[in-house]
Amino acid sequence: MAPTSQNARVSDGASSVRAGILVTGTEVLSGFITDRNGPWISARLAELGVEVIQIAIVADRPSDLLSALEAMRDQDADLIFTTGGLGPTADDLTAEMVGRFAGREMVLDEGMEETIHTILEGFARRMKFDADALREANRKQAMVPEGATPIVPSGTAPGLVVPAGDQLVIVLPGPPRELHDMWPRALATDPARKVLDRAQPYEAFSIRMFGLPESELAKALREIEREDGARLDRLEITTCLRGGELITDVRHRAGDEAAAEGLRAGLERRLGRWTYSESGESIGEVVAKALDGRTVAVAESCTGGLLAGRLTERAGASEYFRGGVVAYSNEAKAQLLGVDPALIESHGAVSPEVAEQMADGALERFGADVACSVTGIAGPGGGTEEKPVGYVCFCVKSRSGELLPRDIVLPGDRADIRDRSVVVAMHLLRYLLEGREPPR
C-alpha cells in the first residue's frame, strides 16, 4: 500500500485561480477519523482548473482556525474552502472565525433562521430533541457574517460564502453527504461563479496498468520525451503505485493536446500490453464489462470474502455475480467445493492443485460461466520455507475449459496480502475474460 509518485510536473503555473482547503475538527486532526473531505474537494477543484495550494487540518480552536485562514491568505489563495465546525454546539466555531477573519460582524439572517427552524422541527419530532436546546441551536446557526451569501443546508447546517478582502471563503459542513450535496449550490452562488469563471479547466485522462514495476514506467516516460520528442513539460503527470496497480494521471490545458497525445501514444506503444484502462475505469468496472453477459462465482480462502466483496461493489452486480464460498477450513473446501481431501493431504490446502479444484467447485456449485479461486497464506503465522507468508495460489477457469493458474509470493502484512490478492485475482479474471495470457 506504499504509494509512490514521480514525474509530477506542473506545466506553467498559468492557473489564474488558487485555492486552499481548511478541514476543521479535533477528531480529524487527532487521527481518530480519516478526513475524506479535503481530497474530495481537491479533486473537484482540479476538474475545474483551480490550483490547490494546500489542505490544512486543524482542531476546533479559535486561534488555530484564524492562523490557518491567515496562512492561506499569505499564500495568495483566491478561494478558501472550509469544512466542518458548523454544528449547533459550542465547539463549532467556523462561521464565527471566518467572520472575524473577514472583519465582518455576525448578524442574524432571518430567512436562514426560518429555513433551519423548518428543518429542525422535522428532526425534533423524530428525535425527541429538547425544545430549549433547539431554539438556541437554531439561533446560533442563523448567525452569519454580515454580507455573506447563505447556502441552503442539506442537513441542518447552512453553508456560507463570505467575501474577505481579496479572498472568498466558502464555508461548508463536515458530514460528507451534506458537503457533496451542497457543493453545486456553493459553486453556483454569484461570488463563487465570478472567481471560478477565471479558472481555465484542465483536460485530464488516466492510464491504468497492472503487473509492471514503476521503474519501467519511468523509463518509458524518459524515452517518450527524448526519442519521441513529446513535450511532457507541458503536462502535469502524476503516477501512483497502489497494490500492484500503476496509475498515471495526466492533466493539460487547452493548446497542449499534441503533448498529451504524444504521451498517450508513446505509452501505448511501449507498455500497452500492461494497460487495462485508458478511461479511468477501475478493474471492477473493466471486469464487469468484460464479463459481457457471462456469470462469475468465486471460491476464497485467505481473502476471506473480500474478492466476492469487490465483485459485488457495483450496482447491478447481481446480473453477473452468482455467489462465492469462503472455505476457510479444509472441511469447508471438501464439503462446499468438492475438493478432494486426499489432494489437500498430499499437496497442502495452499497449492495450485487445490486452487484448481476450488475453481471447479465454484463453477459447478454456482452454475457460473467463469470462476476464480484464491488460496494462500496471509500470515502472520502459517508460513514455511517452501511456502512462506504471502504465498498465494490463484486459478481462473471457465466452463468451456479455459484455464489461467498462477502462484506467487506477495509482499506486505496480512492486510496487504489480502488486498493484493484481490487485485491479482481481479486481473487474472480480466485476462481470461479477454482471452489472453498475462504479459511477462
Next chain:
Amino acid sequence: MAPTSQNARVSDGASSVRAGILVTGTEVLSGFITDRNGPWISARLAELGVEVIQIAIVADRPSDLLSALEAMRDQDADLIFTTGGLGPTADDLTAEMVGRFAGREMVLDEGMEETIHTILEGFARRMKFDADALREANRKQAMVPEGATPIVPSGTAPGLVVPAGDQLVIVLPGPPRELHDMWPRALATDPARKVLDRAQPYEAFSIRMFGLPESELAKALREIEREDGARLDRLEITTCLRGGELITDVRHRAGDEAAAEGLRAGLERRLGRWTYSESGESIGEVVAKALDGRTVAVAESCTGGLLAGRLTERAGASEYFRGGVVAYSNEAKAQLLGVDPALIESHGAVSPEVAEQMADGALERFGADVACSVTGIAGPGGGTEEKPVGYVCFCVKSRSGELLPRDIVLPGDRADIRDRSVVVAMHLLRYLLEGREPPR
C-alpha cells in the same frame, strides 16, 4: 459514514510541546490517494502528550513547501514532522527545502552515502536498475543539511533531524511502512529526545457503544457534569459516530484521574447497556473473544462477502471462522444453503424467514457453533414501498437453538448500507454470544 464530533474540550493548554505535520506529495494533495501518514503521526504524538496544531498537505513545489514550514514556525511549533519527497527523483525536494528553511548548506554525508550504497546495491541486483541513475540517486539522497542528524533508512530514503532556530524538523519518508519502521529511531535521536522530554503524556481511554443516538450521549455528558459534578472541563473528550458505532475518546493529564473516573462511572451507570468495549477493542476483537472456543460461519447476500472479510481480518481467524457462503442468486441460496425455493417465492429473498433458513444452512453446512446471515437490498435499485433500499434482514442462530433475528432499514448509499450491515451483524453476533438481548 458522516462522522460528527462534539464536546471536544481542551483541558488547560498546558502542553509544553507543540507540533505541526507537513505531508508532501502532489498525488496526496490532488486527492488521488488518501493520506494516512498525517493521522498516524498525529495519533502517535497524542500518545506522547504533544499537542498537534496542524496537518498540512502540500504539493512537491519549492514555494509551497517553504510557505508551509514558515506558517508552522509562525504558529510556534516546537517540532515539525515532514513525510514524503525523499526519493531520488527531481521532484523530491523535501530535504533541500528543509535545509533552506533552516538556513543550512547541503553537504555530502559520507556515512549516509555508504549506507545508501549498500542498500541500493542489493536493490539494483534484484531490480536491474540503471547503474548511472543509481550513482546519481545515491549522491542526491546523501546530501543533507549541515548539522542534521541522519536517521537510518528502512527503504532507500534516509530520514533527517534538522535544527532550525527554535524549531526542530524531523524529515521522514512517505511510504507508510518505512515511516512506521523509522519512527522509533527518529524519536530516539538526541535532539528529538530533548524536546519530547518536555511533553507531559496523556492518560487515555476509549469507550465504545453501539445502537444509541449521539444525542443520548450528549445528554449523558451534560448530566454527568451537572448532577454528578464531574470536572469534564479537565478532560479532552472526542466523540465520533461511525457506521452506528459511537466512540468516545477521553484524554487527561496526571492529576485529573478523578474527573476521568467520574466520566467513566457516569457513562457506565447511564449508558452501560450500550457499551461493548472500554479498552479500545474493536467489535472484531470483542467478537473473537466472545466466541471463546466456539466456531462461526456466515451466509451473506447484500454484504457480498464483507462480513466474512471482517471476521477473517484478524490473525488467527482460522481458529474460529469456519467459512461462509455468499449467496447472491436465489439458486445459490437454495443450492448451497438449503433455503426452500418456495419460501423465497412466498416471502421474498429479503425476508426474516429466508434469513433464518440461511443461518440454518450455514450452521449445518459448515458444522459451526454459531451462524449469522444477512440478506437485504443494498440498492440503488430493487427497492419497493414495503421493502425499500436499505431494508436488511439479519439472523444469528446457535447450534443449540438460540435465535436473534432482526430486520431494519439502514440509511445511506449502496456502500454505506453494505458497511453498516456488517457492523450490525457483528453486534448481533456479539449479543447472542454474550447470551443477552440487544437493549431497546
